[in-house]
Amino acid sequence: MTRLETGLINRDNPLNFQWNGKTYQGYEGDTLASALLANGERLVARSFKYHRPRGVFSAGSEEPSALVQLRKGAHQEPNTRATAAELFEGLEATSQNHRGSVKWDLMSVTDLFAPFLGAGFYYKTFMWPKSFWEKIYEPVIRSSAGLGRLSMEEDPDTYDKGFLHCDLLIIGAGPSGLAAALAAGKAGADVILMDEDFRMGGRLLGEAHEIDGMAAVDWVEAALSTLSKMKNVRLYTRTTVFGAYDHGIYGALERKTDHLPTSDGKPRQVLWRIYSKRALLCGGATERAIAFPNNDRPGVMLAGAVRAYANRYGVACGKAISILTNNDSGWQAAEDIAASGGNIVAVIDTRDKAPRANVPGAMIVTGAHVINTSGRQGLHRIELSNGQTINTDCLGVAGGWSPNVHLTCHQRGRPVWNEKIAGFVPGGEMPVGMSVAGAANGSMTLAAAMKAGDAEAKKIVKALGMKTPATKLPAAKDEKFAITPFWHAPGKGARAWIDLQNDVTAKDIKMSQKEGFHAVEHLKRYTTLGMATDQGKTSNVLGLAVMAEATGKSIPETGTTIFRPPYSPVPIGAFGGRERGMEFHPTRLTPSNAWAEEQGAVFVEVGNWMRAQWFPRAGETTWRESVDREALAVRASVGICDVSTLGKIEIKGKDAATFLNRIYSNAFAKLKLGATRYGLMLREDGICYDDGTTAHLNENHFVMTTTTANAVLVYRQMEFARQCLWPDLDVHMMSTTDAWAQFAVAGPNSRALLQKLIDTDLSNDAFPFMAAREVNVAGVPGRLFRISFSGELAFEVAVPTRYGDALVRALMEAGKEFDVTPYGTEALGVLRIEKGHVTGNELTGQTTALNIGLGMMTSDKKDYIGSVMRKREMMMADDQIHLVGVLPVDPQEQPMAGSHFVTEGTAPTTENDEGWVTSSCYSPTFDSYVSLGFLKRGRDRHGEMIRAWDGLRGRDVLCKVISNHMYDPEGGRQRG
């Protein structure tokens, strides 16, 4: 385990890092794994279930074993693959999943009980006694389960998202991806090339090849230099395309600052959504192991990884390296490692064939395999099937290559078995617009992969209507590639590991088969094969092969498994992006917001709006004191409330009146100029969905107000009606909710107050109840509506939003002589309950006009939305619920919203349920709690006594049923 002379690391930039508290040195260009190996750290982790010693197994994102914790404190991140973690100065990393040190893990005692803990153990064992599960079994299992630990602090990093568009997305910058990018880039296509590694080149970085007469690494640099000069090509390193979604959309995670000591306030990662016309997957292939007894010791690695550590990182993974192979790539690995200065002691080929290469100094064994290994915390020796033993501290296993078909499966494409490469290649229905080239498509040799990348790119640009460029294919050779599958070497009772991350053995797979879980999807769930964070990249095919062996079937007959996104783990924080805390959704502010803040208002979120709930005054200790004061002030003199949140829709066109007459259930065809009218809207099914007023301001010009909650819904429904139901009508709409600052000025002195700002005559004769006009408000063109939600003499005055702040201040100033009082949404609610007006509590989407006491507003003389369905028998029946007011016998006892109405002397059961309380408040006007509610035949039961029963909160309040119009039922005040 020493540094070799080779490698792509920058020896001029040494980097210090800490591993389990001890300081080490690596170089720029190292991963944590390569730096640990270079420093002789073979044992880096403990396995998930049995706490077996584990080391680095691979050299890429497929790593199942070397999972570590990075950084400290709130920045701590568990379960990070050391093979994909880029080294930086000051990196602090620790091993995980052990009690005591990683070398002396107390939990390794679990391994002694392994014979009892095989697949299905949990399902069978913890069934009895039932009560033990929650109190004993689960807590014990939970405390010992899992790998790393979360910091339990809030994630201090920030994340962002973004959207990219391109003609061609190329996934993977290995030989085929680079060849494709060169061709498509030259054709002028808008190309995005993404690679998960921090350096582009794919396997050309980890293997020694020659392209165009130069070292492959130099060719990669030249290609990247060419591509970076093309304005139509964008290169993204450290970016994993993790999912293929509908219509050519891909998800990718760019790790912006994971390779830096600090993010410096910038997003750590960016989640990209990529809209591509076409995508070309050049994801390469992943090597797989061979199952033999005790094949999980630190030092047993993938041969390609040992080769990459030598070529790319200048690290010899052992002092005496051996190779076990069933294909030619194992020989190439041995050649490369030896050429880099590594000491190859043996090459064992399971095939009984002549040696495929000359590896000086190595013992060559053919037609044999490994039947056992030894070495407590790392490999020391291997035992062969021919009886030989070899002293070796690193065994590179070359079990063949599995094309990285993952993204082709994301829309249920099912890979097909290719006998020639003994691996699954893309098949079935692939995501729309996706094609595959290179090793990911089964072109396992260099020249073939580059040719395929070039050809696919040209095919794509042609399909996109571009001219195919004349490019010269780089000169490269096809290395030897031949494989005779050898999956599993039975041994002397010791376990042969398939899935290193989830501790699944060949025995577990056979157990699964024995117990009837033959189907691959059942096998996965029974044994947890391939279900860990590595998604079985190195183990799935091997597991399948062992199952095939157990069932006596071929691999294609046994089946295959498909993959789901993500390709590799994506932090939840990245999915959340910047939408955290108050940035979870946008905030809408009313025009008087700044002024209300100055008054110390208490705000409430109403949808996205922030509305003043009440305005506390000095000396007031409870919210009720403020709300009672505000409500009484409106009744006694005058109050001001910002009602800008109400939906406002301008409706124009010569057919606007006709349109409104079809939208509202009450008559609107003949609404006079200068008048406004309260209206009710029904859905197609005859149920009420919104109410509001519409004013006839000018010829062919109406202004509608909707409830705050339904502003968007009403607009959308009316657009649908306009565009789809009656396109022949000349009607045009525009939302002006945000364009107008609107204030309710309510109370007996409202007219006198407004008259100080408005020169129009506001007397009852000149401006009667339900009048609406364009007026001049303190020098600004505004609108005035004489409407009342509170039941008092009241107006709503509107000016363009930019004048809203000035208007509220002007109203307060002008109202000083009347002791004007700003009131919030709570007092607004009190006033409307006293008056018996409905809001969302009553318009629940389940109530009809008859229910809410507005049956007379459903015309029989016209056709409108809901006019037919409202007449269904059940909806017209006599024993329906009706809106009533309820007054508690004890004025200080509250019949709370949600309470059920039950008659005196009957049990509170579903059968006896007679309705419910919808809205409730304390009324300072009546000096009593008052409520609204729906009561069966309520209209005919005024004067009766009823119980408001609330089982949830343990209340049972005796009440008197009265009219919902509790305050000023004749309406004299609002008309005065």
Add this chain to the structure above:
Amino acid sequence: MDKLLAKPLLGGLKKEIGGTVLSEVTNTTLLALALPNGKEAAAKTAIKTHFGATYPTPTKSSQSKDKKIRLVSTQADQAFAIIEGRVKSTKTLGAKTYITDITDGWIQLRLSGPKAAEALERLSKVDLRMPIGGTARTDLEHMGAVIVKEAADQFLLLSMSSSAKSFAHALDVSLENVS
């Protein structure tokens, strides 16, 4: 009573990082123009006469000769007129089209400079490679928006005025993130 004073939504916001500027546009009038059913051609002619700009086709905008007026296609039979400075009377035009002054309903922000597109890429699902003058009705960070590509490195962005602060904040964060 004194005349009410207007207050810009964001107090005339202007922020610059490395040559890229995010600024509030305050000196414009925004009108929504709707074409009456069956009289679309006459309305388009009247619009061209009045504003000196052709009625735009979907996803496009047009400009008057002095570049002070831009018409933006916003939906079927509807366009916005973004007018710099004072607006001449629309009385004559009003007989041929339906006009609604929506100036106060929208916040207008301009993002310009070398990082403008990159910052907007963090928010816009819409393809920003659109031609200059191209427009889109979309949403940015959950807020309804209109994008107008004024130049290769300059975008005019419109959104609801009530969430102006959130809108500006979203763009500000994007600009900080890419700078």
